[in-house]
Amino acid sequence: MSILSRPDAREPLVEPALDAPVARARRTPPASGRRTGSGPFPTARARRRYLLVLGGLIVLSLAFGAGYLAIDNPMPVGSEGFWIIAKLRVSTVVVMLLVAFCQALGTVAFQTVTNNRIITPSIMGFESLYRAIQTSAVYLLGVAGLASLEGTWQFVLQIAAMMGLSTLLYGWLLSGKYANMQVMLLIGIIIGGGLGSVATFMQRLLTPSEFDILTARMFGSIANADLEQLPIAIPLIVVAGGLLLLRSRRLNVLSLGKEQATNLGLDHRREVILVLLLVSVLMAVSTAMIGPMTFFGFLVATLAYQAADTYDHRYVLPVAFLLGFVVLSGAYFLMKHVFYAQGLVSIIIELVGGIAFLVVILRKGRL
Incomplete structure (x- = not known):
């Protein structure tokens, strides 16, 4: 018996005839911008658009950075005085880079693990704790209290206090049997509101001159950064930010949700706690360095x-x-x-x- 006539033959040797439209569709290559397949970009046009956006941002970054260093420099271009002033401004540009790195990576990663794009890490009370620390220093020590918070050790203590708060929340509310992200966020909001109320109460007891000086520190400003803090801030930022970048693929899985991430073999609770701790490092350094x-x-x-x-x-x-x-x-x-x-x-x-x-x-x- 021929194989073509066997009743148990599972696949025909000859491909069945195709309808004319289907045959033409198979022979016709996909149009530009309609590439099929999986990947970060659905089409070639989307990839080209991303590269154009990335290139434009790089050009703008270089332009603004160079303009900030060179424009309004009273010394002639290329002179020794020109380079001295430019080097003094480099520290400001470095602080901008660090703050942008911390805020951008920290916020994107935080929104990913919480599956919510309308919240920021400040919801966990970092900025309220910063305000409470600054206000307490002025309330207890006077105007000299602000100066006492500008040293290296005081910078480390502020970071440690913010990290301690976040570790307490994550370790307590995400490691138990009934771990719940929403409860953690709610308690973070309550703690932040409580710290803000305490800071406001102390501010009302300050003299007008003390309150005026304190108010200047309540807004984030690059001028608040101290160059002596950079040797401590840069390694912390590089390590925390580098680990987040290395875990980009895991962040992609976390963005699918707890059930899907668990089904794909990811330890969801462990990854969420680790990412939140890295985000806490970035936000604590940024807030302690320049303010909220x-x-x-x-x-x-x-x-x-x-x-x-x-x-x-x-x-x-x-x-x-x-x-x-x-x-x-x-x-x-x-x-x-x-x-x-x-x-x-x-x-x-x-x-x-x-x-x-x-x-x-x-x-x-x-x-």
């Missing part, structure tokens, strides 16, 4: 999601970092060299970030 910037990270993360237009954190995180530096350095450049109002930078960034937050809230159903 509540909506800056949210603004950068929201723009990064729209600009990168991909789910893959390997591509979202670099865009978020570059966007953070462009927003921060561009704001300082414009306010210093165009409007001559450098002290208003953080206020304007917070205002724009707050407006973006309200827009996202109103459009939540379509995001």
